[in-house]
Amino acid sequence: MLKVALCQTLVSDKKLNNLENAYRKISRAAFNGAKIVSLCEMFNCPYSGQYFRINAEEEDDSQSVDMLKKVAKEWQIYVVGGSIPELCENKVYNTSYVVNPQGEIIAKHRKIHLFDVDIQNGIRFKESDFLSSGNEVTVFDTIYGRIGLCICYDIRFPELIRKMSLMGAKMVFVPAAFNMTTGPAHWTTLFRARAIDNQVYMFGISPARDINGAYTSYGHSIIVNPWGEILNEGSEFEDIIYGEIDLDYVDKVRNEIPIYSHRKPELYNK
Numbered sequence: 001m002l003k004v005a006l007c008q009t010l011v012s013d014k015k016l017n018n019l020e021n022a023y024r025k026i027s028r029a030a031f032n033g034a035k036i037v038s039l040c041e042m043f044n045c046p047y048s049g050q051y052f053r054i055n056a057e058e059e060d061d062s063q064s065v066d067m068l069k070k071v072a073k074e075w076q077i078y079v080v081g082g083s084i085p086e087l088c089e090n091k092v093y094n095t096s097y098v099v100n101p102q103g104e105i106i107a108k109h110r111k112i113h114l115f116d117v118d119i120q121n122g123i124r125f126k127e128s129d130f131l132s133s134g135n136e137v138t139v140f141d142t143i144y145g146r147i148g149l150c151i152c153y154d155i156r157f158p159e160l161i162r163k164m165s166l167m168g169a170k171m172v173f174v175p176a177a178f179n180m181t182t183g184p185a186h187w188t189t190l191f192r193a194r195a196i197d198n199q200v201y202m203f204g205i206s207p208a209r210d211i212n213g214a215y216t217s218y219g220h221s222i223i224v225n226p227w228g229e230i231l232n233e234g235s236e237f238e239d240i241i242y243g244e245i246d247l248d249y250v251d252k253v254r255n256e257i258p259i260y261s262h263r264k265p266e267l268y269n270k
């Protein structure tokens with residue numbers, strides 16, 4: 001069994017506080033036996049357009065990435081570093097870095113699909129006013145197997161998670177920040193659906209809810225198994241959500257319902 005932890009942190013506009021809080025939460029999760037620990041989307045600044053560029057960091061000169069490397073090495077764990085605003089050639093990306101137990105970056109995902117929505121009587125958000133989009137599907141290898149990684153709105157594109165699964169991922173991490181319109185409506189269903197679709201473990205990692213913040217996150221960080229069952233789910237408050245993962249269970253479910261050998265992509269992959 002593999003212990004995984006999701007750190008649902010309360011993110012403020014004080015970057016150093018966010019980094020210290022993330023460092024403490026990751027350390028506590030590792031002390032409690034977690035071997036893979038993940039943070040939420042935009043763990044170093046609020047998930048709101050006006051904060052992205054002023055908090056953006058270049059990969060080679062990043063307090064946030066340095067913290068991830070330090071804590072991963074200290075505790076000999078994998079850290080999925082939620083996401084941060086990444087500055088590169090004057091563009092800002094919503095980027096997740098993954099660090100191995102040696103403190104090295106082993107993967108980097110730039111959010112592919114930007115959250116541009118306008119929901120009547122609900123949320124209006126235009127991420128593309130502030131951010132540029134990534135264009136790569138991200139999987140990475142660990143001693144526990146291959147893992148997929150995407151960010152928040154990316155989960156709404158089933159083809160993306162299917163692609164990661166076809167590339168060999170048995171677990172998919174999704175640092176995310178759903179809100180009070182789409183969270184109650186879609187969060188749980190999306191994670192359960194992608195888990196059942198692809199027979200993978202799905203991990204959703206949200207910031208804690210800040211009702212006074214510029215953007216109110218839903219919270220409810222979640223772990224779903226390949227059968228679509230919720231193994232653990234947080235509340236709206238700060239917390240660490242743990243799950244015991246059995247990767248043989250992925251194979252068991254895939255043998256019982258062999259969708260990968262039954263699929264007929266020639267009919268629908270046009």
Ligand SMILES: NC(=O)CC(=O)C(=O)O
Nearest residue numbers: 115152153177178179182
């Ligand atoms: N914030 C996002 O990127 C996505 C989201 O909140 C949603 O899909 O709903």
